[in-house]
Amino acid sequence: MPLYVSIKTNLVLTIFLVGLLGLGLALASTSIYQDVILDYKRQSLVDLVEIKIRDKMNELEEYAQDLGNNLKISTRFRQALGNNDTTALHDALAQQFHQYFVTANILRLERLLVFSPDFEPLAESSAENTSLKHPGAVCPGLVEQAEQRRGAERLKILATLCNNNERPYHAVLLPLGGLNPSGYLEIVTAPTRSLSPIEDELGMPVQFRLPDGELLYRSPQWPESRDGGLVARYRLDTTDHQESALLIEVYDDTRNMYQQLQQTRNTIMLLSAIIIALVTAVALILLRRTLIRPLQVLNSHLQRLHGDNKLLGEPITSRSNIIEVNQLIDDFNLMAGELHNLYGRLERMAYTDPLTHLPNRGLFNNYIDYLLNEYSDSEKRFALFLIDLDEFKRVNDEFGHEAGDMLLCEIASRMNNILRTPTLTDNKGISLVDIANHDLLVRLGGDEFAVVLPDIKSNEQVDEIAKKLTTAARAPITIHKIPVVTRLSIGIAIYPDDSNGRTGLLRRADVAMYHAKNHKLDYCFYHHEMT
Template sequence: MLLNRFSMRFSMVVTIVAMGALAIGLVLVTASIYREHAIENERAALVEQIRIRLNDTRTHLDNESRGLAMSAADHPRLAKALASRDASVLGEVLAGVFRYNAVLNGEIRPVELHVYDADLKPIAGRLPGGVAPARAALCEHLVGVARRRQGAGRLLSGNCLVQDRIYYSAILPLGQPTAGYLQVVVDLFKNLVDMESATGMPLRLSMTDGTSLYESPRWPDPNAMERTLVAQYALNAYTDSKTYVVVAMARDEQDFYATLAQTRNAVIGVAASVMLLFVLVALALLEKTAIAPLRALTDQLRLVRQDESHLGKRVEVSGNAEVVELARDFNEMTTKLEELYANLERMAFTDPLTQLPNRTLFHDRLQQTINAARREAKSFALFIMDLDRFKDINDTLGHHIGDRLLQQVALRLRGKLRESDTVARMGGDEFAILLPTVNGKHADMAARMLLQTLRAPFQIDDHNLDVGTSIGIALYPDHGIDAHTLTQRADVAMYAAKNAGCGHAFYDSRMDHHHPTRLALMGELRQAVEQEQFVLYYQPIVRLETDRVTSVEALVRWRHPSGELMLPERFLPLLEQTGLVRSLTRWVVHETLRTAADLRARGLAVPIGINLSVRDLQDPYLAEEFAEQLAVHQASPSWIELEVTESALLAEARTSLELLPRLSAMGFRILIDDFGTGYSSLASLKKLPFAAIKVDRSFIAGLLRDENDATIVRTSIDLAHNLGLEVVAEGVDDGDALARLRNRACDCVQGIYISRPLLADELIEWLAKSTWGLSPDAVGSS
């Protein structure tokens, strides 16, 4: 105990010191960020200073250019010369402008003056001294801009770059109305260099590609750059296309940087002092603020591990911030786990589509009602009801319309029944209703009321749906005294009502002889089992981590002598009822092992999953039978996987606790099939040796359109992973569902988006050619 206390104390001291070091590191980072921010503010201020000076320079040049334009416009012969395009006269006008500027000692020195007509076509040009230029005007791009604007009603100015020289150019209208234009071109280089003397800071001019145009002799050398602040401003200038001249100025910031360094050192010193004080105080309060609270959390965790009923119980502790946060997170975690388990309980008892009790909860309430009726010597009624023409609606209008129809039916039924009554969805379009403390007369009245309630058409989107209803009624104790008998006889009465078209019917013993189709099918099934008229199809299961097939599931079909290929829903319930399913299971195991051996002979080591029925779980010699089959085929238990439905677990819970661990110990991998449709207690999930759960296809089908289904899938995945189980999603029929499951960390998927069920030969070809391929760890294993 002393060692544990010392270890905890030592860990806390190390943690506190590490947190202090982290805090100092954060202070250093903050100081660095502050320094960079301050430097950037200084640089931004210097950039703004450059921008203002450049704008002032341009404004000054614009004003001076206007003065030159006014000088030209005042010439008495200008208008006539423009009208006649007299180049010689206009040349004299321009020479006069040069003289005017020289006499007034103008602050700008034009290097070129040009005159254009009203369409901005050149007429005359002059250089200083009255010489006509021997080339086109500089900054021709500005003339092009004026032409595109169909003239310049006011001053239009800009910069251009010619032979590494920067020029300012302005185009101004002459006369009222405009009879022509004057272009003034000024060498901007001198104005930019003058900024150096005006600011006292060295100047550098360059192109954006780094080509140097000018660099002050006072520009700092590279060794001095660490204490120098350089600010750059991009000045528009045109060559053949738009470009920029970078105007850069440098300022010595040695004193500013020294001040920042002193501030940083002071902050670090204060932070270190505070950290030392914090460590001393923390060590003094360690026992009270850390060890005791952590011990309380550990004790609560031990209680939760022993008994899940302690989930959600809060642990109130006081201590340092880390311990309090840990306790808060621990309490939130146990609360969320409590909610997770509560959601699982709700999922197990509620139909996700209609929010009615499901088959499991209904059977539980039926048994409770039987027990109460037996104690109080009272009767009750059980209704089994299904919808006529529901399959036609599903096939014609789609499952989404069928789902909404079932929801509306559920709402109407709930609205007409008493609070003490129970209405449940048994599956598909079948509902069950339990009416406590009623006799035959009351049951007849209730059935008529429900038929009348459902007779009104259902309005779904643009569809006005009229569905019929058939209700079968069994009374306790007249028609049975146990749940199985009552349910079976209410079902018989329902089929009798459907065949007679009378809406509802009470059970009559004579009804059991009025099912020649079922009796004939039972006889044919006996012959089918004897003659092995069944065939196995195999559907691949892909692991999302590798996108490769990891196993396949064997699916049985009946090749009826009529040529029809029957699905299990048609014949498995009858086989279960007669006990013939045990013979079918033996045949499936034999065929599966034979196929597995054939695959391995081809180097394709793929486990094959088979389904166990309730009757299989009732067989005390099932494990020995599997051992014999393995010996006959010289096979390993790893060749096949065993899938058990939730309903089978519920029906044979005691037997499962004995049988499944034996099968697991033999080496079989066991999965829960159709997870979410029945009731798997948390105790069974933890006690039984399950390797994975298979989420039922009904939830996957609604994954993208039903938030409840999405929640059920997400909760199932989280619960399985928390218990160390893998998750296989059944019924993945499109890429969107696959993508959503991948995002939810689902382990494996199965459905027609991967592959339809395949015969053995088709499976071999698929494994060889499919892009899903074969999981690399399965190839060559035995």
């Protein structure tokens, strides 16, 4: 026997199912956005760690070269090498373990070796507490690479990161003598000592592990329980990329961010439930047979939203001559608009730096990829700036992290006032189409920023903007009643002149930035001679 129900019952059942669908959609969407935010946070940390590790490895190589150069100019060492006096060479090498770089814990020196021009071992000296168990070259591949060189190539300094007895070591090979090398000096250090200061620069605890899991170093601030926190892992490979040398882990306390996400999620669910309850009450009170068709339209729209939540802000335009029907449609559009605004806030949180409120690396990457796609079939060009704030570490060390944050925000504000940046509202999602014709200022992390200038007409236009940015940054900033003068180091790469891919542009802009920093320039355009 067929089951017959009233229109009122049908309406109640329909609105109940629609309400469950809307709540399920809100729950699923907020969970997805939460995961996206955490994933972007983790990836941003990994990218930042990679940059800091690269800087520290460069510093380690420079310190090792300085130690080797000081030894090369030593009269005692040169006489011992010229006389082929292995005993005197050993004594000269042993003396280096008492030099400033070693005693001040700037680097952990493990071994020094002197080779003949034919790479025959002449003398060596190791630290008293070294973990090296066997004499001789620590990174044989470095010596083999040096042996294969000919002519002027033999005068170049070589450096490598390798594993020896399952432990990482950094080795630098310097030529001794003039144009015709009279030998070679190998400086072997343990990199963990030089890498540990990244915890102060990141403001987060770190720990280093070997590939087999053995713990080499752990920050005193490393928590016993990591509940409510985010752990980002970065693997540092050997120079030949044949194996991993270190696993570097960084812990970020994300409990406050997670609580904010949960509060936003609860607000969405509560708002959805309240609006659906109001719609149901209005529908039950003002029941009419003519409501069935509008409810079918409403249900159809919700089904579309379930398949594509980007349609959430699209209102229902169907109207009726009955006031009650129009009220129901208006209430639903109100609910959809509120949810759309809340999703826009979540999306903005995922693509915005919480300190400076500038776009972050995630939006930066998406914007670059968007421009590459849009400009691929045209003659349009765009410029990419990588910017480093040179005095940030000094301000952090002298005045504290709060002062460092003030400095970052002030510099970000000054650059933002110069550029044609888009306005990002709290209740609207970020559309690449909407910002396509604007300059984009991004904080990549730490003291690094990036700028994208779309549709540039000439390099002179780029040059003028770079000058304005560096000039604005040099104006004194008052911190704790003390004027502080900062400067920017800017590396510039042009699409498609320097590269037609995001990775290539970033690499070339990075090279140009370090060229500007090393040569005390405000900014520098990339050119092929830098590589």
